[in-house]
Amino acid sequence: MRVLGIETSCDETGVAIYDSEQGLLADALYSQVKLHAEYGGVVPELASRDHVRKLLPMIESVLKQADLTTGHIDGIAYTSGPGLIGALMVGACFGRSLAYAWGKPAIGVHHMEGHLLAPMLEDNPPEFPFVALLVSGGHTQLVQVEAIGQYRLLGESLDDAAGEAFDKAAKMLDLDYPGGPHIARLAESGTSGRFTFPRPMVDRPGLDFSFSGLKTFTLNTVAAHALDDGLPDDQTCADIAHAFQEAVVQTLAIKCRRALSETGYKTLVIAGGVSANIRLRDVLVKELARVGGSVFYARHQFCTDNGAMIAYAGCQRLLAGQQDKLAVNVKPRWPM
Ligand code: KG4
Ligand code: ZN
Numbered sequence: 001m002r003v004l005g006i007e008t009s010c011d012e013t014g015v016a017i018y019d020s021e022q023g024l025l026a027d028a029l030y031s032q033v034k035l036h037a038e039y040g041g042v043v044p045e046l047a048s049r050d051h052v053r054k055l056l057p058m059i060e061s062v063l064k065q066a067d068l069t070t071g072h073i074d075g076i077a078y079t080s081g082p083g084l085i086g087a088l089m090v091g092a093c094f095g096r097s098l099a100y101a102w103g104k105p106a107i108g109v110h111h112m113e114g115h116l117l118a119p120m121l122e123d124n125p126p127e128f129p130f131v132a133l134l135v136s137g138g139h140t141q142l143v144q145v146e147a148i149g150q151y152r153l154l155g156e157s158l159d160d161a162a163g164e165a166f167d168k169a170a171k172m173l174d175l176d177y178p179g180g181p182h183i184a185r186l187a188e189s190g191t192s193g194r195f196t197f198p199r200p201m202v203d204r205p206g207l208d209f210s211f212s213g214l215k216t217f218t219l220n221t222v223a224a225h226a227l228d229d230g231l232p233d234d235q236t237c238a239d240i241a242h243a244f245q246e247a248v249v250q251t252l253a254i255k256c257r258r259a260l261s262e263t264g265y266k267t268l269v270i271a272g273g274v275s276a277n278i279r280l281r282d283v284l285v286k287e288l289a290r291v292g293g294s295v296f297y298a299r300h301q302f303c304t305d306n307g308a309m310i311a312y313a314g315c316q317r318l319l320a321g322q323q324d325k326l327a328v329n330v331k332p333r334w335p336m
Contacts, residue, residue, distance in 0.1 A: 007305055271298065
């Protein structure tokens with residue numbers, strides 16, 4: 001089965017074609033980051049309008065990349081939530097309508113299920129069952145995964161998501177949005193041990209997270225060292241980025257270790273934008289190697305939002321016989 005996947009839940013337009021026999025055939029991504037840069041965050045209305053402009057040319061482009069015509073597509077998958085309602089509506093309306101016109105089935109995909117399954121696109125995919133750490137701009141969740149569609153939430157953030165915390169800390173240090181990659185780069189020149197930031201909620205039992213206290217701690221540290229322009233000197237900014245990243249990474253690692261010991265599983269999958277973080281990957285790889293387990297993650301471009309993960313997840317669901325009716329439904333909030 002050959003599936004066209006469409007992702008438009010936030011500020012990236014992602015389109016891809018996945019073939020259940022041959023794997024990923026084509027993939028295209030357009031980031032709106034420049035469009036939103038001057039506003040310091042994603043402007044929903046502008047995001048929707050830009051998805052409208054980009055989608056059809058990108059669909060034409062992936063068909064060309066794969067040397068296919070519309071008649072070769074067996075089904076369409078689109079992100080139907082969670083996300084920005086207008087942005088979701090664009091992808092869902094395009095996807096559902098094209099499928100109707102082509103006489104093919106269509107399926108709405110949960111954005112976080114897309115992220116969770118993205119490591120399946122790699123040459124050496126994880127085997128079920130496993131624990132998944134989903135860390136994006138909107139979510140921080142630990143999920144017990146038995147099979148596709150069989151998910152049990154083990155814990156989640158009670159306030160900010162890990163990616164959101166990265167973005168907010170970056171803003172405090174006058175770095176661009178999305179802040180995760182900028183903090184990570186700055187942290188490389190930070191001095192280890194100059195600052196120690198709190199590891200929130202690690203002394204409490206359970207698998208939930210909280211990152212808002214860490215955000216306040218970062219704000220206070222920046223203010224305490226600020227010079228006349230409101231920012232600490234360059235080295236201090238790097239030291240703060242380093243300590244902040246370390247606190248997030250160690251907090252996530254402690255909870256992953258706990259989730260693995262509670263489930264008895266030896267496989268950890270990390271997915272979502274923050275799983276692109278090299279320090280997080282390194283810490284978890286070492287951690288799992290110590291207990292004879294392994295960590296799986298997607299290649300960098302499939303950690304953040306993309307169409308390939310939606311094409312893959314949709315393909316699995318269509319193969320299982322699921323499909324959506326003609327009425328288009330999107331869910332801006334949608335527990336997985
Ligand atoms: O999964 P994603 O692309 O979109 C959502 O579904 O939210 O995740 C975006 C988030 C942003 O908060 C961004 O700052 C973060 O992922 N991110 C990173 C890194 N790359 C992206 N955070 C830490 N380190 C990175 N290298
Ligand atoms: Zn995402």
